[in-house]
Amino acid sequence: MSTAFEDRLRAVAQERYHDRHPFNVRMHQGELTREELRRWIRNRFHYQRHIPVKDALITAKLHTSRLRRMWLRRIQDHDGQADGEGGIERWLRLGEAAGLAPSELLSGEAVLPGVRLAVDGYVNFCRLRGPLEAVAASLTELSAPDIMRTRIEAFERHYPWIDTGGLAYFRTRETQGRQDSGEALGLVLSWARSEEDQERAVAALVFKCDVLWSLLDAVDHADAKEQP
Template identity: 50%
Template structure:
């Protein structure tokens, strides 16, 4: 069996997957250029909602599989961030407000009438991955956090500039997420590096992150195809 990669090389392997992240997807390119229609933005928000609502379920699966109480305490904070400490709070609630700012009703987002089969398949596969794989692989899949801050910063600026009809309160998800994403990315990377003691575990972590990048791009593929742009 091969020796484990040095920490710097392992980290570099993970960071190199930034080229597979969804920031360069044609749908995002058009979003930032300001060429999406209102209908396309609504479809994006409704489908992204399905991903947002499933993130706490993914994180709960990690907790269920992790034997380390220190890791569970750390990871449990993410569920609270998304679900909120009480009703009407949290990242999921802020995403619903974004959908409403785009002209969707809360009812039509919550009943998932706009969620496409491709989106549902990809997101369900991600939740099942977290349930069935060792917890550190599921944590590694979330290392897309390393790549997301730049995209989110650019998205917030471009959407404000290109789609001025969106009310400012619709951007609450992005403004609040930007405050925590960099710290979460660093802590997740540290957790993965510390707990991948063998070369096999390191390779599995790299594969997990690649899988997550494919899940994200599959969501946009579904939206893009339905919009008739691809």
Template identity: 80%
Template sequence: MTTTPVRDTTAQDRQNPWSRPEFEERLRDIATTRYHDRHAFNVRMHEGALTPAELRRWIANRFHYQRHIPVKDALILAKFGDPALRRMWLRRIVDHDGVREGEGGIERWLRLGEAAGLDRERLWSAEDVLPGVRLAVDGYVNFCRLRSPLEAVAASLTELSAPGIMRTRIAAFEHHYPWIEEEGLAYFRTRVEQGSRDSAEALALVERWALTREEQERAVAALAFKCDVLWSLLDAVDGSGERP
């Protein structure tokens, strides 16, 4: 008796790239289902359940991430051979470092810290940065240093979910944490528009570069890794002190 060989559909399917809509759907699904807005610490923050000490601990440790954003973007920019791409990506560095002293996202985060009662010199000193936060941030910076331009850019696509969490955070801070001065929320307000713009640009690059199924899967994995970085950062912050 003869038998018909069973076709390995899984192997064959993996040779075929997803359509652009399906690829984008997969990226957006990762950015939605694994984003750190679902983390218990963020949920408690947005519900108004954090103590002042917990909120200050988050601000101080998140600053360690914020101050490294221009570093990772400089590493990504250095991978580009196209001057037009470098000019586009350079704007991200300027957004955080500013054109001159007293401007940019890092300065706005320092003002958030001051509005919450933290000293900016102590924030810069990194004395309060937890080991788990250092490990998560170092892992992300090194990822951008060592991986391909596709993977480094794809990892930035957590920005797809950033505008939503910023709007939620602004409302939560205004309602639940009125002891933080209004000026301290400037970082969140600015990132609503910047996040929308940055994610659209990065998504266009990833869709243009990821032409094979393997490249698409590497892009999805890179985005999942970045979600893990942000989640791990909150794990460290949430686990470092007693809950009220």
């Protein structure tokens, strides 16, 4: 049963992951304009800056020191252990490499309404659901290493106007995503013993895939002329 359950989770993470979204497909094929890519960086940053927020909510649900220490590492990965460190800082450097000032990303003024709704929905999901569902929703990380490798190659090949130093976030997440997904998968497999729990875990992962897909829908359908 556990093997079949794991197979279901991996299938959802693979088949519904946002690497299949038309916007990501165009990105990786080198078909985005500069403004489209900058629009994605602006709006994706809104998601990135809320990752440690949702992880803090998940940490508060964990019942042992060992598990809290494990999950706290995720917050440190994104917030850093000091100013100028961490994944959020690396995303700001990506923005700079693409011609976007950090102040523009930090202001959030250009974030699309659909992106705000998607991110709020995910944060509230982690706030209101139990630890099983909150952790299961993070299993989109199972597909993260592959998309990071693809993205690095695409940026280096198709978008030479972006300084390669700005790709540090993608390079770091390739390793972090593998560790994060392995830990989360182990927790979900050990917690979800009943059929009902397994269904809840799969539904949580489907929801998270839909969040990422909805975020890209908003970015893909926005009129570039409305962006600063």
